[in-house]
Structure formats: structure tokens, C-alpha cells
Amino acid sequence: MSLATDTLKVDRPPPPARGWSRQRILGHVLVGLWIALGIGVVVYLVTAWNPEFFQKYAPGYISGLGITLLLVAISIVLGAILSVPIAYARMSNNPILSGFAYAYVYFFRGTPLLAQTFLVYYGVGSFRPELEMVGLWGFFREAFNCAIFAFSLNTAAYQAEILRGAIESVPRGQWEGAASLGLHKLQTMWKIILPQALIVALRPYGNEIILMIKGSAIVAIITVYDLMGITRLTYARTFDFQSYIWAAIIYLVIVETLRHGVEWIERRITIHLHR
Amino acid sequence: MQSALTLLSWGPEGWLDDIAAGVFVTVCLALATLPFGLTLGFFVALAKQSEEPSLRLAGNIYTTIFRGIPELLTLFLIFFGIPLILQYIVRLVSPGTSADVNSFVAGMIALCFIFSSYSSEVFLSAFRAIPKGQYEGGYSIGLSSGQTMRLIVLPQLIRIALPGLANLWLILLKDTALVSAVGLNEILRQSGVAARVTKHAFLFYGFAGLIYLLLAIVSSFGINAIERAVGGSEVKR
Numbered sequence: 001m002s003l004a005t006d007t008l009k010v011d012r013p014p015p016p017a018r019g020w021s022r023q024r025i026l027g028h029v030l031v032g033l034w035i036a037l038g039i040g041v042v043v044y045l046v047t048a049w050n051p052e053f054f055q056k057y058a059p060g061y062i063s064g065l066g067i068t069l070l071l072v073a074i075s076i077v078l079g080a081i082l083s084v085p086i087a088y089a090r091m092s093n094n095p096i097l098s099g100f101a102y103a104y105v106y107f108f109r110g111t112p113l114l115a116q117t118f119l120v121y122y123g124v125g126s127f128r129p130e131l132e133m134v135g136l137w138g139f140f141r142e143a144f145n146c147a148i149f150a151f152s153l154n155t156a157a158y159q160a161e162i163l164r165g166a167i168e169s170v171p172r173g174q175w176e177g178a179a180s181l182g183l184h185k186l187q188t189m190w191k192i193i194l195p196q197a198l199i200v201a202l203r204p205y206g207n208e209i210i211l212m213i214k215g216s217a218i219v220a221i222i223t224v225y226d227l228m229g230i231t232r233l234t235y236a237r238t239f240d241f242q243s244y245i246w247a248a249i250i251y252l253v254i255v256e257t258l259r260h261g262v263e264w265i266e267r268r269i270t271i272h273l274h275r
Numbered sequence: 276m277q278s279a280l281t282l283l284s285w286g287p288e289g290w291l292d293d294i295a296a297g298v299f300v301t302v303c304l305a306l307a308t309l310p311f312g313l314t315l316g317f318f319v320a321l322a323k324q325s326e327e328p329s330l331r332l333a334g335n336i337y338t339t340i341f342r343g344i345p346e347l348l349t350l351f352l353i354f355f356g357i358p359l360i361l362q363y364i365v366r367l368v369s370p371g372t373s374a375d376v377n378s379f380v381a382g383m384i385a386l387c388f389i390f391s392s393y394s395s396e397v398f399l400s401a402f403r404a405i406p407k408g409q410y411e412g413g414y415s416i417g418l419s420s421g422q423t424m425r426l427i428v429l430p431q432l433i434r435i436a437l438p439g440l441a442n443l444w445l446i447l448l449k450d451t452a453l454v455s456a457v458g459l460n461e462i463l464r465q466s467g468v469a470a471r472v473t474k475h476a477f478l479f480y481g482f483a484g485l486i487y488l489l490l491a492i493v494s495s496f497g498i499n500a501i502e503r504a505v506g507g508s509e510v511k512r
Contacts, residue, residue: 027329030322034336110445110491111484112452115463119484122470123477217345221456228348241359244352248344255343 041245048242057234057243064230065250067144071219071226072212074148079155086160091167101160108157114218116154121146121222147219151212158208166201167193199269206262210255217251227251279478282469290469290479297465298486301451304379304461308386308447313440315387316394323395324402334395341392347453349389354381354457382454390447397439401432434505441498445491452487462486 089101108116124131124140131137139145170193178188220229227247234243285291322334341349357376405428413423455464466483470476 021327023325023327023330027322027325027327027331027333030333031329031336034333107484107488110449111487112449112463114452114455115480115484115487118463118467119477119480122467123480126475126477214345217347218453218456220347228345231348232351235355241356244348244355248348248352251345251348252340252343256339 045242045245048240050240053238053240053242057230057238060225060230060234061227061246061250064225064227067224068213068216068226068228071144071147071151071216071224072209075151075155075216076209076212078148078152079159082152082156083159083163086156087163087167090160090164105157105161108154109161113150113154113215114221117147117150117218117222120150143219143222143224147216147222147224151216154215155208155212158211159205162201162204162208163197165204166197169200170196199266199273202266202269203262206258210258213254213258214251279475282473282475282478283482290465290473293465293469294462294479294482294486297460297462298490300379300459301448301461302490304382304386304451304454304459305444305448308383308390309444311383311387312390312394312447315391317398319391319395320398320402323399338392338395341388346385346389346450347456350382350385350453350457353385353388354378357381357384378454378457378459381457382451382459386447386450386454389450390443393443393446394440397436397443398432400439401436402428404435405431437498437502437505441495441502444494444498448490448494449487 086101086104089097090105092098120140121143124146128137131140140149174192174196175188178192183191216226217228219226220232223229225233227250231243231247234240281288283289283291285295319334319337322330323338325331344352354376361376409427409431410423413427414420418426451461452463455461455467458464462483463480466479470479473479
């Protein structure tokens, strides 16, 4: 018996050496730097702790956060509605229709969101007589409405591409199979194509929402007091740098929550695809 | 009432020369950011695909932070934060002097962080597309790990990562518009000045949008040329 265990011991491969390789040292140093940075931020926030600052500006931050979320929610929903006809036009065989949709998508994806927002917010003044005639001037006088208008048009272009990509990712055989069962196009779309397409589209949609939340910070430049706007206002009044750090923490928490939420949903709805 | 053509002409009456100066600044900023962003992104990707857990953690923290904070906020954090830190250091050395960061450098640093956090993801997925046998083949003919990386992995990596990086370049071009918020005289700010002076906001902001489109079109031509040059040596299977 003892002989057998001895040979077994001899046959075993040597334990992998886990010394302090260069990589490991570098990794620990870098993690150490991040920890130091994190501690530095915490220490800074503790030493800069100012009850007055909080009492005065914390409610502003909360209302700013509300405005950011409201702006993103409205724009995403309006963009989703608007993206359906654009995606349809983009996929149609009519060259005029698809060309128009292509130009729309190309313009809104090829220019900065900030330029689009400025175009709406400042440029709309050039059409004041016309807008007053149709009674829309009151709507466009508000910076918040201009932001919603610009953001909806922008995200519609991105969402149209997501939708198109997802629908085109479903193989042709699915259409043909549904047709052979006698389903008409709308039924096929609703019952066969979309359920499969939306699984593909979930992650890009999640990314688009995250991009919108991050992109919405630019409305601060056109005087909307969203989270970023409140932050700038607070900094302008107090010259206290912690105002920016708090905003960064809030944005980081929102984005990370969303990202993990999307990942969780994706794991749930693709359970039947994993074997 | 001046016509749109006069307003967009070159010279003292028109604004084209001012806007062209803005285009120059925008392109300079994007081009100056690109090499730093690519290099940093490559090393972050290298850390994220390493077998050492602590390196992976450090890389992931980097991407999480710079992808989670809005670009504009990153820019402000750097534009207002770095002078604070610099001033603190400068005061230690010689009291009484002050330090400042100009908007071009602040924009470059912020865009570099943002670009590298995104490009590290592109590089990471490209790393995953390269089979392990390529490394093993490299080691088996006696190349060191650095040589394997440079001579065998990197040429393939660039080809795989190129479409993703091209996309990021277009995003970088658009993100330069944010630096106008801290006072850099690039396209959007120059157009804004023109718009305020002439009261033709729609014309000038629309023109700025068209310039960004033009830059995107020009870049896509360049990208196609690079793709052809890099893809030409691909092994036919």
C-alpha cells in the first residue's frame, strides 16, 4: 500500500509556483494605487464635510437627478416610438424612402449631440415667426423642451439602427417558416421575429440608455438644471470641488446599476438558450 | 440683411476663416489624443486579459470609472481638478505662484481617458479572437513573450480591432465638441461666436454640423484605405 501511495505522490505534477512575478507585483501596485485614490477621495470628502453645504445643496442634487432621469426617460420613449418608422423606411426596398432614412440616421449619428442641441436651442429662434404662427413657440422657448426634442431625434436614429440590426439578425428561414404556416406579415413580425430580435437588441438598448444618461449632462450648457447643471451651479457659488465629486459618484452609481440590471435581465431571458 | 453666402465666405465679412481655424483645432485635438488613447487602451486591455487577478481588477476599475462618468463631467473634473492638485504641489515647492491648465491640454487628457477606456474593450475582444495556438507557436520557435506579442499577436490584433477602433475615432471626433464648454476655440465654439454676432444661429450651427459630417466622411475614406492596406496581407483560406 505504502508503495502505491509513494508512486502516486511521485506522479503528481509539481504545484504551480506562485511567486511574486513582475505581473503580480505590478497588479498589486496598481490596485494599491486605486485603493489609495479611493481612500484619498473618501478622506477629502470627510475633511471637506460641511453640513451647511449639504443642507443648502443636497435638495438641489436630488431635484437635478430627477430632471436627468425624466429627460432620459421621455427622450428614450419618444425616440423608441420614432425609431419604428425610421427602421421600417431604412429596411424598405423603396430607394427614396431608405435613402431618406439613411440620411437621417447618418446626420444624427455623425454630428455631436452638443451641436444638435445647440442647433435646436439657439437655431429655433431663426424660425420664430413661423413657430408663432403654428403656436409652437411657447414649447421651444423652454430649454428643457428643446433638449427633449433634440435628444429624441438623436436617440431615434440610434435606436432605429439597433432595431434594424436586431430584426435583420433573425434568419430568413423564420420569415419563410411563418409564411408557410399562413401567418401574415404583421403576425410574423409580432409573434416570431420581434421576440427573437429583442433578445439581440436588449444589450444595445441598455447601452443606448446609458449613453443617453451620460449624454444628458450636456443640457447643463443650455441652462437646464439637471444633475450636471446643479453641479455647475453649486461649484460656481461655492468653488467647492466636492460638488463635482458628488456628481461623479451619483452618475457612476446610476450607470453601474443600469449595466448590472441589463446583464441580469439578459441572463434571465436567455436561460432557454444555454445548454 | 446679409445673405448666407456672404456670411459663410472667407475674409473680414465672412466667418469661414474663423470656422476653418476651429476645424484645425478640432482635428489637432483629436489627432493629438489618438496615440495616447490607443497606447493606454492597449495596456489596459493587456491588464484585463492577463492571468493575474489583481491586474485584471485594476484594469476593470479603470474602465468602470471612465465609462460610467459622463464625458462632460470627466472634462470638468480634469479642467478644475488638476489645477487644484497642481497648485497644492506648487505651493509646497514655491509659495505664491499659481498653476493652470489650458483647455486644450485638459481636453486632451479627458478625451484620452475616455478613448482609452473604450478602446481597451475593443482590444480585449480582439485579444480573445486570437487563438492560444498563436502564442504557443511563437514560444515554440523560441520567441520571448515580448517578441511573440510584437511580431505575432499585434499584427493580427490590429486587423481584428480596426473596425472597432474606426468607430471610436468617429466618437472621438464628436466628443471634441464638448471641449468647447471649457473655452477651447474649436468648431462649435467658433460657430457659436458667429451665431451670436450675426444672429444667424440656425445657419451657423447647421454649418458646424455639416463640417462634423464632412470630417466623418473624410475619416471613413482614410479608414477604408488603412483597412485595405492592413487587410491585404491576410492569409487566404
